[in-house]
Amino acid sequence: MRLRIHHNTVYRYQTPARRIVQAMRLWPAPVAGQQVLDWQVMVGGRGLRPRSRDGFGNAEATYSADGPLDELCVGVVGQVITEDRHGVIQGSEELLDPLFYCAPSVLTQPDQALRELAERCRRHRGLEQAHQLMRVVREAVEFKTEETHSETDASEALAHGYGVCQDHAHVMIACARILQRPARYVSGYLWIDGDSVSPASHAWSELYIDDLGWVGFDPANRICPTESYVRVAVGRDARDAAPIRGLRQGGTVESLEVNVSVAQVSADPARTQSQPVQQ
Template structure:
């Protein structure tokens, strides 16, 4: 499947901003099953500097500085990505064997995965997370089967509610409330996995949405999305989407990954002036016939 993705972010400030230094994480990664064809970034006002670099996790970041006095900042990323469905997975190792093997794996792949077993800025290892995970990760259960079961349980036990959490809400609060959004559910699942020594990372991207029957697709009505990727020693990284209770396929486009949301937020930075602001984000994910 080929997608044309437009991600437009607009900040409107009460007072003029004289200087803004920003970092954008808006260029999709390119790897098998998620191949980036092209990407462009249009910024208004026009930055005086704009540079790209690859971060520690392999994501492509754009650093830019705006020095023109402005009360509105618009950042629009346009990307074209080809996705396809990975081959059906074979049976996996028992989850305990995978976790133990990773701790002893000194290959580059193993060391890269091992770092995702530990706490990160937004995710803590807690007994309550472990207890919840172990209801799915029973003794000798294959890793993939256990992952699917945990994903299904989070989807069933937690309610999607965009009004009860913010980007600052802790994973512990979400776990108690049993409500939140895709970012929250991804954090909860990662916390559960890490609490039983399973390496897991946070994945940001886009999810194809479908209009109601008989309705036209609304331009700009799509949204950013987040899901989870867990490491299995014999199968590699396995993606799971607890918000929708699916294993991501060609309808998911990967943008970036890291320890948690703080590593991959689409846009962040520092400004001088501005006062309070309003934020509007529009995402359009258009399938292109080939």
């Protein structure tokens, strides 16, 4: 499948910011089943290229600007060819031993409710355990927008019983680690077709399975990632894999506008299917 992605983010400040520093993980890495044809990132009207890789292997660049700044615009446009590999990740550049991803992180700290949820899957093994865990997490956490936020952790999401894709991923990761299975967070994009429940900008989890390696699981949609998914960055939780994280001096009362569009590109441009999303 050939997918075209447009992702625009605008930060606005009620009073101008004196200085802005942003760490950006906006570049998808080529892996088996994901070929990046073209990818451009524009910040403040200028092109930005990755300068390094972070500790998780994600392509990363740091952008800084001195103000006064009333707004900052970040734009992404690119095309990727994908294929369905049933969630199995091959050809990725791995800098860390999978066991690193067994330790809890800030947004995946276990509590008693998470332990009880995980225990429902302990009798299963390997890939079967991971699929069962995906099912029980989705049953326990209803998909519901605008009720959680970027700093909602796994225990809070499970206690609420609802959340978005980020929350489903955090709950599954926390439970997998309780079962001593390496698990990590993935940020990316999803082309929506039919009854998928999540917006184009998406998140899911990857669990390490013996004899297979890293395998993706999307509890929000109850499936392993298909050719409709574009994988961008990984980390212990959403903080590590966030597309943009930064600091500023000044710039009180920040507002954020995000627009994402993922389109399936066909040979006939008139037949291109797209799903625009405003967040």
